[in-house]
Every structure is written in structure tokens, then in C-alpha cells.
Amino acid sequence: MFSSDSIILKNKKIGFIGAGNMTQHILEPLLKDNILKSDQIFVSNRSASKLQKLKDKLNIISCNSNEELLEKSDIIILSVKPQDLYEALEPVLAYFEPRHEVISLAAGASLKSLSKLLPKVSLLSRVMLSTAVKIKQSAIAYDFMKNGQFAQSEDDGAFNVKALFSPLGKLFFLKGDQAFRAFTVGSGSGVALVYELMIYWQGWLKDYGITEKMAEQITQQSFLAASKMAINEEQSIEDLQQAVTSTKGITIEALDAMRASNLEGQLHHAFEQARLKDVKLANLKTIDNTK
Numbered sequence: 704m705f706s707s708d709s710i711i712l713k714n715k716k717i718g719f720i721g722a723g724n725m726t727q728h729i730l731e732p733l734l735k736d737n738i739l740k741s742d743q744i745f746v747s748n749r750s751a752s753k754l755q756k757l758k759d760k761l762n763i764i765s766c767n768s769n770e771e772l773l774e775k776s777d778i779i780i781l782s783v784k785p786q787d788l789y790e791a792l793e794p795v796l797a798y799f800e801p802r803h804e805v806i807s808l809a810a811g812a813s814l815k816s817l818s819k820l821l822p823k824v825s826l827l828s829r830v831m832l833s834t835a836v837k838i839k840q841s842a843i844a845y846d847f848m849k850n851g852q853f854a855q856s857e858d859d860g861a862f863n864v865k866a867l868f869s870p871l872g873k874l875f876f877l878k879g880d881q882a883f884r885a886f887t888v889g890s891g892s893g894v895a896l897v898y899e900l901m902i903y904w905q906g907w908l909k910d911y912g913i914t915e916k917m918a919e920q921i922t923q924q925s926f927l928a929a930s931k932m933a934i935n936e937e938q939s940i941e942d943l944q945q946a947v948t949s950t951k952g953i954t955i956e957a958l959d960a961m962r963a964s965n966l967e968g969q970l971h972h973a974f975e976q977a978r979l980k981d982v983k984l985a986n987l988k989t990i991d992n993t994k
């Protein structure tokens with residue numbers, strides 16, 4: 704049985720520049736669920752050893768150079784670190800053709816700067832995701848340009864982006880660098896930030912004699928339940944919270960203390976630090992400096 708995603712991608716040759724963590728996290732579920740087949744996937748990488756490991760694991764077709772990958776692929780996924788992006792692209796700029804669709808995963812690299820670097824490419828997308836793609840639960844933001852123009856609506860195209868990434872989580876069509884930066888912190892880093900809260904949670908439980916394993920599982924279950932109920936019930940998070948908080952009960956004591964300590968302001972400050980670092984990195988490096 705073929706899904707509509709696998710049908711749309713069936714005759715496409717998909718090339719990944721970079722055989723690192725994200726490439727592996729994306730490919731594993733797509734291959735396992737037969738959305739892609741290993742003989743349509745081409746991968747190049749800076750170091751031969753990492754590429755060989757990925758080939759041994761997923762049976763993809765390895766390319767000896769980025770030129771070879773560009774010759775063989777229709778859809779090119781840029782999966783190198785943002786600071787390596789310009790160095791990876793610069794020697795092969797002449798090999799990009801209008802037949803190529805390019806999808807960049809590089810955090811911080813704006814569509815505008817990518818389109819200046821790759822003027823011949825007619826369909827150019829930017830995708831931001833998290834490691835939760837490996838369990839098909841990532842929030843995934845995308846935006847795209849067609850023939851040098853920003854898409855006005857998600858219906859303008861990028862059908863291959865939707866086919867490739869919607870099986871890996873929930874897709875959001877997001878406009879503008881500001882929104883992408885906020886998304887990078889709230890979702891790309893988001894999982895790690897939630898882990899920080901989970902570490903405090905289980906630590907507090909352990910202080911009262913609950914075993915490490917149980918403290919871990921209680922914490923996991925609480926975060927899972929909160930997320931699942933927020934997704935499944937047709938109420939806002941505020942309403943769900945109110946429904947489990949009686950005015951003379953226990954929960955309100957903790958909530959009042961959290962609010963009095965300005966936890967919201969502290970988290971806001973922490974998120975802003977990450978966002979500002981993203982701005983700083985984009986200013987320091989790569990393709991945004993090639994304008």
C-alpha cells in the first residue's frame with residue numbers, strides 16, 4: 704500500500720548534503736514507513752567514514768562529492784551546520800540548475816540570502832525541525848520561494864516539502880525571519896528546554912524518597928498527560944489548568960508561588976538569550992554575510 708506522500712515522491716531522486724544526525728533522524732522513519740526507498744536517496748558528506756556508516760545502516764547511495772550529488776538528484780536537502788553551509792555551497796554553485804528543488808535545514812540561514820546565492824533554483828524552501836522527527840512528533844516550520852518570490856500562502860506549492868516532512872510531525876507554514884527565530888527557540892531547542900523542567904521535577908520527587916526510576920517515570924507521565932490532554936481536549940491550556948485547580952486546594956498554592964517568583968519572566972529571559980544567540984550566529988557567519 705502506498706501513501707499519498709510516497710506517491711508524490713515516488714520518482715524523485717533526493718539528495719542530502721551532509722550525513723549527520725538530522726539526515727539520519729529524517730531518513731530512518733521515512734524509510735521504515737516506505738515513504739522513501741533507499742535507492743532514491745543520495746547522500747554526500749565531508750568525511751568519508753560517516754557517510755560509509757550511514758550507507759551501511761540505511762543502504763542509501765553514497766556520492767563521492769557534492770557535484771556528483773547535484774548531478775544525480777532532483778531535490779537537494781542542505782543538511783550541514785549553518786557555519787559550514789557557505790563552504791559547502793560555494794564550490795558547487797555553478798552545478799545548481801532550475802530543475803533542482805532546494806530545501807535548507809540550516810538554522811538561521813534566511814530564504815532571502817539563500818535565493819541570492821542560488822538564483823537559478825526555482826523552488827527554494829526553508830525547513831526548521833527538531834530531533835523529535837525521529838519519533839515523528841516534531842513541530843516543523845517551513846517557508847518557500849518560487850521563482851524568486853516569497854510564497855503568499857501554503858497552497859502556492861512546496862508539495863514535496865509537505866510530502867517529505869508531514870509524516871515526521873506537525874507542519875506549520877511560517878512567514879518571516881523573526882517568526883523562524885522564535886520557532887527555532889520554542890521548538891528546535893524546545894525539547895531540551897522542557898527536559899530542563901523535567902530534571903527539576905524528578906529531582907524534587909527524589910528528595911522525598913521516591914526512587915530515581917520511579918521519579919523519572921512519574922515525571923514522564925505528567926508531561927505526557929499534560930501534552931496529550933492539551934492536544935485531545937477541545938479547551939485552551941488555561942481552561943484545562945483551571946479545571947484541575949480548585950481555589951482551596953493544593954495545586955493553587957504551587958501556582959501562586961510560581962507566579963509570585965516571576966517564573967514567566969525568567970523563562971522569557973532565558974528564551975530571549977537563545978534567540979539573541981541565533982541573531983548573533985546569523986550575523987557572524989555564512990551566507991548571510993555574502994550579500
Ligand SMILES: NC(=O)c1ccc[n+]([C@@H]2O[C@H](COP(=O)([O-])OP(=O)(O)OC[C@H]3O[C@@H](n4cnc5c(N)ncnc54)[C@H](OP(=O)(O)O)[C@@H]3O)[C@@H](O)[C@H]2O)c1
Nearest residue numbers: 721723724725748749750782783784785787791808809810
Ligand atoms: N540536530 C538537530 O537537533 C537540529 C535541529 C534543528 C535543525 N538542525 C539543522 O540541521 C542541519 C544539520 O544538523 P546536524 O545536527 O545533522 O549536524 P551534524 O550532525 O554536524 O551533520 C552535518 C554533516 O554535514 C557534513 N558536512 C560539513 N561540511 C560539508 C560539506 N562541505 N559537504 C558535505 N558535507 C558536509 C558534516 O561532515 P563531517 O562532520 O563528517 O565532516 C556532518 O556529517 C543544520 O543546518 C542544523 O541547523 C539540526
